[in-house]
Amino acid sequence: MYSSSIFNSNFDNCFNQEPQRAPVGVFDSGVGGLTVLGQLYRHLPNESIIYFADTARLPYGIRSQAEILQYVREILNWMQRQSVKMVIMACNTSSALALEIVRREFSIPVLGVILPGAKAAVEQGKRIGVIATPATAKSNAYRQAILEIDPNVRVWQVSCPEFVPLIEQNRINDPYTKEVARSYLEPLIQQEIDTLVYGCTHYPHLAPVLRSLLPSQVRLVDPAVHVVAACTQELDLLGLRNTYPPLPTRFAVSGCPQQFAKSSVQWLGHTPTVEFVDLTDTAVSQF
Numbered sequence: 245m246y247s248s249s250i251f252n253s254n255f256d257n258c259f260n261q262e263p264q265r266a267p268v269g270v271f272d273s274g275v276g277g278l279t280v281l282g283q284l285y286r287h288l289p290n291e292s293i294i295y296f297a298d299t300a301r302l303p304y305g306i307r308s309q310a311e312i313l314q315y316v317r318e319i320l321n322w323m324q325r326q327s328v329k330m331v332i333m334a335c336n337t338s339s340a341l342a343l344e345i346v347r348r349e350f351s352i353p354v355l356g357v358i359l360p361g362a363k364a365a366v367e368q369g370k371r372i373g374v375i376a377t378p379a380t381a382k383s384n385a386y387r388q389a390i391l392e393i394d395p396n397v398r399v400w401q402v403s404c405p406e407f408v409p410l411i412e413q414n415r416i417n418d419p420y421t422k423e424v425a426r427s428y429l430e431p432l433i434q435q436e437i438d439t440l441v442y443g444c445t446h447y448p449h450l451a452p453v454l455r456s457l458l459p460s461q462v463r464l465v466d467p468a469v470h471v472v473a474a475c476t477q478e479l480d481l482l483g484l485r486n487t488y489p490p491l492p493t494r495f496a497v498s499g500c501p502q503q504f505a506k507s508s509v510q511w512l513g514h515t516p517t518v519e520f521v522d523l524t525d526t527a528v529s530q531f
């Protein structure tokens with residue numbers, strides 16, 4: 245527990261009179277961040293939320309650091325224009341490759357998923373497996389964060405390039421997805437891991453498949469749960485927790501709004517209204 249925030253809340257926006265009413269911004273490349281959104285609905289039901297999915301440039305996990313950094317800067321600039329009070333990077337790839345850099349560039353508090361996930365993993369186990377996108381695995385961000393907290397644990401990371409496209413295509417129950425999952429988990433099961441971290445926010449959508457392949461004693465760590473706990477703590481420390489009824493969640497994408505509405509309905513339980521946003525422009529249109 246921190247007793248004071250790592251952020252300062254002195255940024256200007258149109259909610260200056262009542263800054264707690266400003267929305268929380270959440271972003272991902274696609275439907276992965278909906279796992280974080282679900283936790284926000286559960287634990288911070290009064291917060292208004294703007295969810296942005298960079299679907300035009302998905303998947304992030306095969307991109308370079310320079311590309312991710314450019315995308316994240318564009319998203320944060322847009323979020324700032326929407327007057328958000330805090331941003332959750334509901335994306336491990338962005339958190340691994342861009343978080344530290346953009347935190348120095350933007351005055352809005354920005355939270356990433358890796359540190360909360362690493363802390364939770366170390367509390368749970370000693371033999372920790374991490375499944376992640378190629379870019380997150382290559383960055384070693386989880387390994388470093390975990391070993392910094394406890395140098396005595398063992399960490400194995402597996403890059404899972406096929407998962408995000410399969411999830412975005414809604415092929416969760418496809419037998420092919422289970423075979424791919426089996427091949428990714430096999431080396432971790434051989435190492436007798438006791439804990440598995442979802443190192444990509446898309447992967448909790450595969451929970452039933454992964455659970456069916458893992459030995460029952462392996463604990464699953466979902467960083468979405470823990471980043472929302474960190475968000476709650478930061479909002480409280482900054483005096484920014486909303487106590488008024490929230491506005492309906494705004495969904496925005498850089499790709500096709502209809503496509504996102506269709507693929508997110510199963511996770512949201514309703515068909516959302518989705519805006520198209522051109523990040524290189526300030527124009528916003530709604531369908």
Ligand SMILES: N[C@H](CCC(=O)O)C(=O)O
Nearest residue numbers: 276303304305336337445
């Ligand atoms: N869900 C994101 C991005 C995945 C992707 O677009 O490759 C992550 O946690 O890394």
